[in-house]
Amino acid sequence: MSFDAVLAEKKIELPQAMAPRVKIRPFVRAGNVIHLSGQVCQWNGEIRYVGKLGQEFGIDEGYQAGRLCSLNLVAQLRRALGGSLDSVVQCIRIGGYVNSMPTFSDQAKVINGCSEVMTEIFGEAGEHARTAIGVAVLPFNAAVEADAIFEVR
Amino acid sequence: MSFDAVLAEKKIELPQAMAPRVKIRPFVRAGNVIHLSGQVCQWNGEIRYVGKLGQEFGIDEGYQAGRLCSLNLVAQLRRALGGSLDSVVQCIRIGGYVNSMPTFSDQAKVINGCSEVMTEIFGEAGEHARTAIGVAVLPFNAAVEADAIFEVR
Amino acid sequence: MSFDAVLAEKKIELPQAMAPRVKIRPFVRAGNVIHLSGQVCQWNGEIRYVGKLGQEFGIDEGYQAGRLCSLNLVAQLRRALGGSLDSVVQCIRIGGYVNSMPTFSDQAKVINGCSEVMTEIFGEAGEHARTAIGVAVLPFNAAVEADAIFEVR
Numbered sequence: 001m002s003f004d005a006v007l008a009e010k011k012i013e014l015p016q017a018m019a020p021r022v023k024i025r026p027f028v029r030a031g032n033v034i035h036l037s038g039q040v041c042q043w044n045g046e047i048r049y050v051g052k053l054g055q056e057f058g059i060d061e062g063y064q065a066g067r068l069c070s071l072n073l074v075a076q077l078r079r080a081l082g083g084s085l086d087s088v089v090q091c092i093r094i095g096g097y098v099n100s101m102p103t104f105s106d107q108a109k110v111i112n113g114c115s116e117v118m119t120e121i122f123g124e125a126g127e128h129a130r131t132a133i134g135v136a137v138l139p140f141n142a143a144v145e146a147d148a149i150f151e152v153r
Numbered sequence: 154m155s156f157d158a159v160l161a162e163k164k165i166e167l168p169q170a171m172a173p174r175v176k177i178r179p180f181v182r183a184g185n186v187i188h189l190s191g192q193v194c195q196w197n198g199e200i201r202y203v204g205k206l207g208q209e210f211g212i213d214e215g216y217q218a219g220r221l222c223s224l225n226l227v228a229q230l231r232r233a234l235g236g237s238l239d240s241v242v243q244c245i246r247i248g249g250y251v252n253s254m255p256t257f258s259d260q261a262k263v264i265n266g267c268s269e270v271m272t273e274i275f276g277e278a279g280e281h282a283r284t285a286i287g288v289a290v291l292p293f294n295a296a297v298e299a300d301a302i303f304e305v306r
Numbered sequence: 307m308s309f310d311a312v313l314a315e316k317k318i319e320l321p322q323a324m325a326p327r328v329k330i331r332p333f334v335r336a337g338n339v340i341h342l343s344g345q346v347c348q349w350n351g352e353i354r355y356v357g358k359l360g361q362e363f364g365i366d367e368g369y370q371a372g373r374l375c376s377l378n379l380v381a382q383l384r385r386a387l388g389g390s391l392d393s394v395v396q397c398i399r400i401g402g403y404v405n406s407m408p409t410f411s412d413q414a415k416v417i418n419g420c421s422e423v424m425t426e427i428f429g430e431a432g433e434h435a436r437t438a439i440g441v442a443v444l445p446f447n448a449a450v451e452a453d454a455i456f457e458v459r
Contacts, residue, residue, distance in 0.1 A: 020283075023268065023269075023272065023280070024247075024268050024280065024281060024282070024283045025280045025281060025282055025283075026282065027282055028243060028244075028245045028246065028280075028281055028282045030185070030186065030242075030243060030245050030304040031185070031304075032336070032337070033336065035245050035246045035282040035302070036282060037282040037283050037284060038283065038284030038285065038286070052255070089336075090334060090336060091334075092334045092336050092341050093334065093341045094330075095284065097284075097286050100442050100443050101442075101443075102289075102358070102442050102443050103443070104443060105443055105444065105445060105446055105447040106445070107443070107444070107445045108445045108446075115329065115330050116329075119329065127329070127330065127331045127334075128330060128331060128334055129330070129331055129332065129333055129334045129341040129342060129343040129453075130326075130330045130331075130343050130344065131343060131344030131401065131403075131451070131453045132344065132445055133344070133403050133441045133444060133445075133451065134441055134442045134443035134444060134445075135286045135287055135288055135289075135441055135442055136253050136254075136255050136287045136288055136289040136408075136441075136442040137253050137254075137255050137256070137257060137258055137260070137287035138258065138260070138286060138287060139258060139259070139260045139261045139285055139286075139287075140258055140261075141258040145284070145286065147282075147284045149341070151336040151337075173436075176421065176422075176425065176433070177400075177421050177433065177434060177435070177436045178433045178434060178435055178436075179435065180435055181396060181397075181398045181399065181433075181434055181435045183338070183339065183395075183396060183398050183457040184338070184457075188398050188399045188435040188455070189435060190435040190436050190437060191436065191437030191438065191439070205408070248437065250437075250439050255442075288439045288440055288441055288442075289406050289407075289408050289440045289441055289442040290406050290407075290408050290409070290410060290411055290413070290440035291411065291413070291439060291440060292411060292412070292413045292414045292438055292439075292440075293411055293414075294411040298437070298439065300435075300437045
């Protein structure tokens with residue numbers, strides 16, 4: 001089944017691929033590798049989780065925030081590929097950044113939200129290398145941000 | 154116009170490409186891709202902005218600190234390319250790290266300083282994917298650090 | 307001398323290449339480039355340094371924690387390459403993440419522990435571009451985490 005068909009089959013809705021708020025690119029392709037800019041946990045431009053893990057939010061909300069980041073990454077990727085995801089070969093890497101109180105150390109469980117969206121859509125091609133860290137703060141005080149690198153045909 | 158000529162035309166002065174303070178490399182090339190080491194906001198070895206955004210510094214100073222990081226990245230890139238920037242194809246990605254109080258969430262405006270240096274010098278070839286995060290602290294308590302990936306011929 | 311022989315000659319023992327605690331991959335290869343997932347300062351699954359630099363730990367312990375991260379990176383790399391390190395061409399980049407109190411700014415000295423393991427094993431092929439940052443917290447409250455990119459044959 002094509003990745004586009006998986007989106008429909010699993011009823012996974014993607015947000016709009018938003019233009020960056022500053023003059024940067026949401027994606028750059030070099031050869032068969034696409035680098036995607038960091039995406040925060042927003043839906044069509046509205047940040048859904050504003051605050052820190054370990055203070056405003058717990059693991060469950062963080063996980064949902066993580067899922068949102070990946071949906072935005074996939075929306076940008078689809079735009080980068082001209083509207084279809086079917087030339088995706090592999091998700092190479094995800095960088096996951098969790099807006100964390102210094103005492104919150106469950107970044108892995110939060111970034112699992114990012115990771116599981118990728119495997120839901122791409123199957124084995126969605127399995128990636130990953131680095132998850134807890135940062136002092138994120139742009140717009142978003143709870144989670146993630147970036148990604150994909151190999152494409 | 155060549156990128157080297159743009160530097161002269163816009164009177165953009167680059168700092169010295171400093172040797173790293175430890176035994177690492179300021180750049181590594183693999184195929185047509187160059188990874189540049191993180192550069193802090195220094196000029197010829199003197200860190201110009203020491204402290205945190207939201208405490209010692211506001212957005213305007215952070216923006217200037219961000220510009221300094223990119224000037225050092227370009228200085229290293231020029232050295233990596235044997236003294237001329239003209240084989241640059243594209244700035245693929247910038248990672249921007251802002252030494253932030255947990256309440257400061259304008260990382261994007263700070264890292265715009267990094268980004269705008271790239272587009273001033275390279276035009277469209279300077280437009281990049283980007284991730285900006287707020288970190289607890291940086292080496293030497295520098296206000297801003299940035300790294301970059303470039304595609305070259 | 308082969309890199310595998312260097313391990314024996316220098317009596318550098320690698321830990322087990324642990325399976326990730328979540329469904330991600332410890333490494334992904336795309337072309338001749340391998341991205342390694344972030345590795346914390348653990349030995350065979352037991353995190354050896356739990357806490358923050360500038361609070362629980364000083365530079366010397368941080369350096370040792372950094373070494374552990376790199377040993378785990380090399381263990382994963384060896385597994386990625388089918389049991390031998392001898393197809394390594396170059397360590398391209400290390401990202402070093404130090405669990406830091408906001409006042410601790412010696413991240414470079416801590417991440418030197420990561421870097422020196424690479425040059426001990428791979429010589430010039432272990433010299434890399436690097437970014438070191440101080441983060442608010444890390445998964446499992448580990449003191450240090452590092453990821454890496456390698457070029458291989």
